[in-house]
Amino acid sequence: MSVLDRAESRPGVARPRAEEKHRKSLLLDPRPQEELNTMVLEAMQRTGREYWIVVGVLVVLALAAFLGTWLYMIFSGMGVTGLSRPNYWGTFIASFIFWIGISHAGTFISAILRIFSAEYRRPITRAAEMMTTTSLLVAASFLGIHVGRVWVSYWIVPYPNQRGLWPNYHSPFLWDEMAIITYLIGSTLYLYLPLIPDLAMARDRLAGWRGKLYRAMALGWTGTEGQWHHLHLAIKIFSVVIIPVMFSVHTIVSWDLAMTKSIGWRSSIFAPYFIVGAVFSGLSAAITVLLIARSSMKLHYFIREEHINGLARLVLIFSFVWTYFFFADFLTEWYGGDAAGHTLITLQTAGQMAPFWYTMLFFNIVVPWLTLWNGRIRRSPIALLLITIGINIGMYLERYIIVTGFLRRNHMPFNWGDYTPSIVEIGILAGSLCTFLLLYALLSRLVPLIPVWEVREGQLTHSLRRVGRATVPTIAELEE
Amino acid sequence: MAEDKYKWGMAIDLDLCTGCQACVVACHAENNVPTVGEVETTRRRSMHWIRIERYWHGEGSELRAEFMPLLCQHCEHAPCEPVCPMYATYHDPNNQLNIQVYNRCAGIRYCGVNCPYKVRHFNWFDPYFPEPLNEQLNPDVTVRRRGIMEKCMFCVQRIRRAREEARALGVPFDTEAVKPACVQTCPTDALVFGNLLDPESRVAQLARSPRAFLLLEDLGTKPSVSYLKRGESYVRTG
Amino acid sequence: MGSFLDIEPSADALDDLRSLGIPDGDISVMSSLPYSPDILGRPHLKTRLPVIGLVAVVLGLLAGLFFTAITPHLYIVRVGGQPIVPLPPTLLLLYEFTMLFLIVGTFGGFLFLNHFPTDKPQYYDPKLNDGRISILVHCPAEKVAEATAVFEAHGAQDIHEPERREL
Numbered sequence: 001m002s003v004l005d006r007a008e009s010r011p012g013v014a015r016p017r018a019e020e021k022h023r024k025s026l027l028l029d030p031r032p033q034e035e036l037n038t039m040v041l042e043a044m045q046r047t048g049r050e051y052w053i054v055v056g057v058l059v060v061l062a063l064a065a066f067l068g069t070w071l072y073m074i075f076s077g078m079g080v081t082g083l084s085r086p087n088y089w090g091t092f093i094a095s096f097i098f099w100i101g102i103s104h105a106g107t108f109i110s111a112i113l114r115i116f117s118a119e120y121r122r123p124i125t126r127a128a129e130m131m132t133t134t135s136l137l138v139a140a141s142f143l144g145i146h147v148g149r150v151w152v153s154y155w156i157v158p159y160p161n162q163r164g165l166w167p168n169y170h171s172p173f174l175w176d177e178m179a180i181i182t183y184l185i186g187s188t189l190y191l192y193l194p195l196i197p198d199l200a201m202a203r204d205r206l207a208g209w210r211g212k213l214y215r216a217m218a219l220g221w222t223g224t225e226g227q228w229h230h231l232h233l234a235i236k237i238f239s240v241v242i243i244p245v246m247f248s249v250h251t252i253v254s255w256d257l258a259m260t261k262s263i264g265w266r267s268s269i270f271a272p273y274f275i276v277g278a279v280f281s282g283l284s285a286a287i288t289v290l291l292i293a294r295s296s297m298k299l300h301y302f303i304r305e306e307h308i309n310g311l312a313r314l315v316l317i318f319s320f321v322w323t324y325f326f327f328a329d330f331l332t333e334w335y336g337g338d339a340a341g342h343t344l345i346t347l348q349t350a351g352q353m354a355p356f357w358y359t360m361l362f363f364n365i366v367v368p369w370l371t372l373w374n375g376r377i378r379r380s381p382i383a384l385l386l387i388t389i390g391i392n393i394g395m396y397l398e399r400y401i402i403v404t405g406f407l408r409r410n411h412m413p414f415n416w417g418d419y420t421p422s423i424v425e426i427g428i429l430a431g432s433l434c435t436f437l438l439l440y441a442l443l444s445r446l447v448p449l450i451p452v453w454e455v456r457e458g459q460l461t462h463s464l465r466r467v468g469r470a471t472v473p474t475i476a477e478l479e480e
Numbered sequence: 481m482a483e484d485k486y487k488w489g490m491a492i493d494l495d496l497c498t499g500c501q502a503c504v505v506a507c508h509a510e511n512n513v514p515t516v517g518e519v520e521t522t523r524r525r526s527m528h529w530i531r532i533e534r535y536w537h538g539e540g541s542e543l544r545a546e547f548m549p550l551l552c553q554h555c556e557h558a559p560c561e562p563v564c565p566m567y568a569t570y571h572d573p574n575n576q577l578n579i580q581v582y583n584r585c586a587g588i589r590y591c592g593v594n595c596p597y598k599v600r601h602f603n604w605f606d607p608y609f610p611e612p613l614n615e616q617l618n619p620d621v622t623v624r625r626r627g628i629m630e631k632c633m634f635c636v637q638r639i640r641r642a643r644e645e646a647r648a649l650g651v652p653f654d655t656e657a658v659k660p661a662c663v664q665t666c667p668t669d670a671l672v673f674g675n676l677l678d679p680e681s682r683v684a685q686l687a688r689s690p691r692a693f694l695l696l697e698d699l700g701t702k703p704s705v706s707y708l709k710r711g712e713s714y715v716r717t718g
Numbered sequence: 719m720g721s722f723l724d725i726e727p728s729a730d731a732l733d734d735l736r737s738l739g740i741p742d743g744d745i746s747v748m749s750s751l752p753y754s755p756d757i758l759g760r761p762h763l764k765t766r767l768p769v770i771g772l773v774a775v776v777l778g779l780l781a782g783l784f785f786t787a788i789t790p791h792l793y794i795v796r797v798g799g800q801p802i803v804p805l806p807p808t809l810l811l812l813y814e815f816t817m818l819f820l821i822v823g824t825f826g827g828f829l830f831l832n833h834f835p836t837d838k839p840q841y842y843d844p845k846l847n848d849g850r851i852s853i854l855v856h857c858p859a860e861k862v863a864e865a866t867a868v869f870e871a872h873g874a875q876d877i878h879e880p881e882r883r884e885l
Binding site: 201 | 825832844849
Binding site: 076077078079083084085086088089146147148149150152153155156165167168170171172173174177256259260261262407410411412413414415417 | 520523524525533534535550559562563564565566567584585586587588589590592593594596597598600601602603604605606626627628629696699
C-alpha cells in the first residue's frame with residue numbers, strides 16, 4: 001500500500017474538519033490508482049443510447065449543413081454566398097479566425113499552465129488539447145471552403161512541379177499555411193506524448209478492437225526509467241516550443257488582415273489583440289466543453305470546482321486584457337483617425353454593425369465583469385455554461401465585425417457596399433460547430449480523457465501539513 | 481531577339497469624359513467579360529473591368545454629376561500582387577503591366593480585398609453568354625469559369641499582337657498605334673494610351689501636364705494611370 | 719526476477735540490491751508514474767534527445783532557407799515592387815520551419831531513442847498500472863537467492879523469473 005493510501009484508511013481515526021475541506025480538492029483526495037484507471041476507462045467506454053442519439057444527430061447535421069452545403073457551393077459557385085465587391089471576404093474568414101482562436105485554449109492550458117506549475121491543470125490538459133486538434137481541423141477546412149476553386153488549392157503546398165513554380169512566400173496566406181501546419185502537428189504530437197502511458201494502461205485492461213488499437217498506439221510502452229526520462233524531456237521541450245508557435249499562429253492569422261491596405265485592418269495592434277481574443281474565447285470554450293464532458297461522462301471526481309474556478313478566473317483576466325486592446329484600437333481610430341477610418345467608427349457605434357457591436361460588448365465585457373469576480377458564480381456550472389457560451393458569441397461577433405464590417409467601407413465611396421450572409425454561409429457555420437462537436441464526441445470515446453498518471457503524480461506531490469493551528473496543503477517538488 | 485522594355489500607361493481626361501459608357505461595352509466585347517444580369521448587378525457583382533464612377537455634387541438646380549472612368553491602375557507597387565499565394569498576379573517586367581494569370585488563380589480573393597481601387601472582379605458563377613453572344617467571343621482571350629479573379633490588363637492581347645505583327649513585317653513597333661478596346665472606342669478621345677517610357681508619347685506628355693493627378697497617391701501604389709483634372713462641367717437635371 | 723513494491727520499500731530494496739554488488743545497469747525499474755531518479759536512489763540518465771533537437775533546428779533552418787530564398791530564384795516572379803527574397807517574411811518563415819522541424823525532430827528522437835514502436839515481447843507486468851513499482855534484476859545465478867531474499871524482506875509481491883511477454 002502506498003504512503004497515501006495508508007494515511008486515509010487507518011481505521012477508527014476521526015478526520016479533522018480541515019482535512020474534510022481539503023478533500024474537496026482533487027489532488028488532496030487520493031484514491032488507489034486502480035480506481036482512477038477504472039473510472040477513466042469506464043467514462044471512455046460509456047456509449048449509451050443518449051450518446052448514440054447525439055452522435056447520430058450531429059452526423060446528420062454535419063453531413064447536411066457542413067458537407068452538403070459546401071458541395072452545393074463548390075458546384076454552383078461562390079455566388080450562393082452573400083459576398084460581392086467590395087466584400088470579398090465574409091463569414092468564412094471570420095469563422096476561420098474564430099476556430100483558430102478556439103484552438104488556443106488547449107495549448108494555453110497544457111503548455112503555459114504546465115510551465116507555471118499551475119497544479120489545477122492536471123486533469124484538464126488532455127481534454128483541452130483535444131479541443132485544439134479538433135478545432136484546428138475545422139479551421140483548416142474553412143480555408144478550403146472560402147477558396148473559389150478548392151480543387152486547385154493544393155497548389156499552396158510547395159512541391160516541385162512541371163511548371164517549375166513554387167508558392168509565393170510574400171503572401172500572408174503562405175505564412176498561415178506553415179504556421180497552421182506546424183501548430184496542428186505540434187499540438188497533435190503534444191496531445192499524443194503524454195497520452196502514451198495512459199494508452200498503455202488501456203491496452204493492458206481492455207480487449208477486443210480497443211485492445212488492438214491501444215496496443216498499436218502505445219508503441220510498446222513499458223514504463224522503464226529510460227522511457228520515462230525521454231518522455232519527460234520531450235514533454236518539457238514541447239511545452240516550451242509550442243508556446244511561441246501558438247503565439248505565432250494567431251499573430252500570422254491576424255496579419256492576413258493587417259497586411260492589407262483596408263481601413264480598420266491596417267493596424268499593428270492586431271497581432272497581440274487577436275492572440276488575447278483567441279485565448280479569451282478558447283478558455284471560455286474549454287469551460288463549456290469541460291462542463292459538458294464532465295456531466296455526460298460522469299467525471300465529477302476528476303474535474304471539480306477548483307478547476308472550473310481556476311479557468312473562470314483566467315477568463316475574467318483575459319476579459320480585462322481583451323478590453324484593453326480593444327479600447328486601444330478603438331481610441332486610436334476615434335481620436336486621430338482620418339475620414340475613411342471614421343466611417344468605420346460610425347458604422348460600429350451607430351450604423352449597420354451597431355447591433356452586433358453592442359451585443360459583442362455586452363457578452364465580452366459587461367457579463368464577465370459583472371459575474372466572474374464572484375466565487376459562487378464561478379463555481380456554478382449552469383452560470384458558467386451560459387457566461388462562456390455568451391463570451392463565444394461575443395467573440396464570434398468581434399471577428400464578424402472586423403472581417404465583414406470593415407470591408408464595407410474603403411477609400412472610394414462609390415465602392416462601398418453592404419453584406420448579409422446567405423443561408424449557405426450560416427449553414428456552413430452551424431455545420432462547422434456540429435462537426436467540431438462530433439469529432440470531439442468521437443475522440444472522447446476513443447482516447448482516455450483524463451491523464452491518470454499526471455493526476456496521480458499530482459496527488460503524490462500534494463499532502464497536508466500542520467502549520468501552527470492550520471492544516472495546509474503542501475506541494476513537493478518531485479521532478480528532476 | 482531582345483525583349484524591349486515598355487511601360488504601358490493611360491491618361492484619362494476627366495474634362496472630356498461624358499460618362500457614355502462606350503468604353504465599358506467595348507471592354508466587355510473585347511475581353512469576353514460576361515454580363516451578370518439584373519439581380520446579380522443589384523448585389524454588386526457586375527464585372528465591368530472599366531466602370532464609370534459617378535459622383536453627385538451640389539443640390540437642386542446646382543446638382544451636377546461628375547464621371548470618372550476607373551480601371552486597373554497597373555500599380556508599380558501593386559498591393560494585389562504580393563498577397564496572392566499562387567503567384568496568380570504578378571508584375572510583367574517587360575511591359576510593366578499587372579498581369580492576372582487565370583489558370584493559376586484559386587479564387588482566394590486576397591487580391592480583391594487588397595486593391596484600394598476595388599477594380600478586381602470575381603467570377604461568382606460560371607459565365608453565361610446567351611445566344612448569339614457566344615458567337616461574338618474573342619478567340620484571343622480565355623473565357624474564365626467560376627472561381628477566378630479577373631481585371632483589366634490593358635488589352636495585353638492587342639499589345640502582343642501589334643508587337644508580333646511589327647516583328648513579322650520587320651517594321652519598328654509603333655507604340656502609339658496600340659489601343660486597348662476602351663481607348664479605341666471612346667468618342668471624345670478622353671482615354672489616351674501609350675508607352676510611358678517614351679517621353680514623346682502622347683500619354684507621357686499628358687502625364688506631365690499640370691492638370692495630372694494620381695488616384696489615392698498617398699497609398700504609395702504608384703499607378704500607371706494619370707487623371708487630368710476637369711474644369712467646371714454641368715449636367716442639369718430637370 | 720520481477721517484483722512489485724511501493725516507493726519506500728522499493729528504495730530500500732534497491733539500496734540492498736546495490737550492496738549485494740549488483741551494478742545499477744543490471745537493475746531495471748518500471749513504473750506507471752515518473753519517479754525522479756533521486757527518489758529511488760537511481761543514477762541520472764544521460765540522453766541524446768537535446769542533440770537530436772539541435773540537429774532538427776539546423777535542418778529546419780536549411781529547409782526554411784531553401785523555400786524562402788532559393789525557390790523564388792528558380793522561377794523569378796516580381797510582385798508588388800518587393801524584392802525577390804523579402805527579409806521580414808523570410809525571417810518569419812525561417813522561424814516557422816525551424817519550429818516545425820524541432821517539433822517533429824523531438825518526437826522522432828523520442829521514438830528512436832526508445833526503439834518505438836515495437837512489437838517484440840517485453841519484460842512487463844500489467845499490474846504496474848495500479849501504482850506498483852516493478853524491479854527487474856539481471857544477476858548471475860549465484861546471486862539469485864540473495865536477491866530473492868531482498869525482495870521478500872521488503873514485502874515484494876509476485877516474485878518470479880521474468881519472461882518476455884506480448885504486450
